[in-house]
Amino acid sequence: MTESEPPLASKDPWLLTPGPLTTSAKTKQAMLHDWGSRDAAFTETNRRVRDRLVAIAGGVGSHVCVPVQGSGTFAVEATLGTLIAKNDKALVLINGAYGSRMAKILDYAGRAYTTLETPEDTPPGLDDLDAALKADAAITHVVCVYCETTSGILNPIAGIARITADNGRRLIIDAMSAFGALPINAAEVPFDALMASSNKCLEGVPGMGFAIIRQSALEKCKGNAHALSLDLYDQWLAMEKNGQWRFTPPTHVICAFDAALEQFDAEGGVEGRNARYAANGKILISGMRELGFETLLADDLQAPIIITFKMPADPKFDFQAFYDALAGRGYVIYPGKLTVAPSFRIGCIGHLDAKVMNGALDAIRETLTEMGVESGAA
Numbered sequence: 001m002t003e004s005e006p007p008l009a010s011k012d013p014w015l016l017t018p019g020p021l022t023t024s025a026k027t028k029q030a031m032l033h034d035w036g037s038r039d040a041a042f043t044e045t046n047r048r049v050r051d052r053l054v055a056i057a058g059g060v061g062s063h064v065c066v067p068v069q070g071s072g073t074f075a076v077e078a079t080l081g082t083l084i085a086k087n088d089k090a091l092v093l094i095n096g097a098y099g100s101r102m103a104k105i106l107d108y109a110g111r112a113y114t115t116l117e118t119p120e121d122t123p124p125g126l127d128d129l130d131a132a133l134k135a136d137a138a139i140t141h142v143v144c145v146y147c148e149t150t151s152g153i154l155n156p157i158a159g160i161a162r163i164t165a166d167n168g169r170r171l172i173i174d175a176m177s178a179f180g181a182l183p184i185n186a187a188e189v190p191f192d193a194l195m196a197s198s199n200k201c202l203e204g205v206p207g208m209g210f211a212i213i214r215q216s217a218l219e220k221c222k223g224n225a226h227a228l229s230l231d232l233y234d235q236w237l238a239m240e241k242n243g244q245w246r247f248t249p250p251t252h253v254i255c256a257f258d259a260a261l262e263q264f265d266a267e268g269g270v271e272g273r274n275a276r277y278a279a280n281g282k283i284l285i286s287g288m289r290e291l292g293f294e295t296l297l298a299d300d301l302q303a304p305i306i307i308t309f310k311m312p313a314d315p316k317f318d319f320q321a322f323y324d325a326l327a328g329r330g331y332v333i334y335p336g337k338l339t340v341a342p343s344f345r346i347g348c349i350g351h352l353d354a355k356v357m358n359g360a361l362d363a364i365r366e367t368l369t370e371m372g373v374e375s376g377a378a
């Protein structure tokens, strides 16, 4: 690279996706070293990251953070396998691909479960949950998704937690695309475990998942796990003993995560991040509606994470051409994953602000004109 060339990062596209996400230059810069896994500075960083994550979840004194190498799904699989014992039974609430994935994980692990499924644009009914728990005494755990990224729908986590606790069952939450941007406080919303990753709303780089686990529950999980590398009980015990990971830690990811959490605090924590994402979402939704596009979800079900738009009816609209034209202008969007309707998604999480969202809208407007599409109406 010559002096006059811009740094590589300035040419990167904006990622308006559910992950991997755009990260700040500061976060990327935090990776420009090599650390030994036993290096005191590294183990201190690792401890700080874990402590911060517990604090964000409101779990200080009751919960611990157990990280695991890999993408978010590795943390989900590790948590379900560690916390749900061979004789337990789960009730999985499904309204999208990530709920279905947890059922599949339980299949692989050979754990008993039943499901309560609603369409992708419909949150689970709390009365139905209550009835399902009362009808089956064998159910020990309720497993749910906070923001189902398939559609971007906000599930009623506080209500789910209340009914689960009232029925004396334990709650496990996939909060992957919510944690850091949507509030959750272990003191008010009782859960045994919550899973998330380094690269969603906390804006680190991908490579590490983690679970915030109630310590009193984790202490009883010795021997549960179906896989050594996914045994969060063993991972926790080892890390408590000497501050180190059992197997090669993703050192660069953890140091970038530490820098990302520093910026998270500076932005005002969950409240600050929520405000930026909500503003991003508002700009996007109102701009798209001006162009005729329709959202899948009513505004009161929509989380400020990722927005699903129905595929336009105009025969001149071609999604692949639309996608490619936007990518050419520096904005990467995401295909839909819905069964209820043809759709595509645009994310508002990651290191993005109003300027980026308005830039994306300009690119969309230009692309529609180029394609000869007059309205985005479905």
Ligand SMILES: *Cc1c(COP(=O)(O)O)cnc(C)c1O
Pocket (backbone or CB within 6 Å): 018, 019, 071, 072, 073, 074, 076, 098, 145, 147, 148, 149, 174, 175, 176, 177, 197
């Ligand atoms: C992103 C995400 C995951 C994990 O996906 P990975 O691709 O494994 O990182 C799990 N659940 C939800 C709700 C998600 O949004």
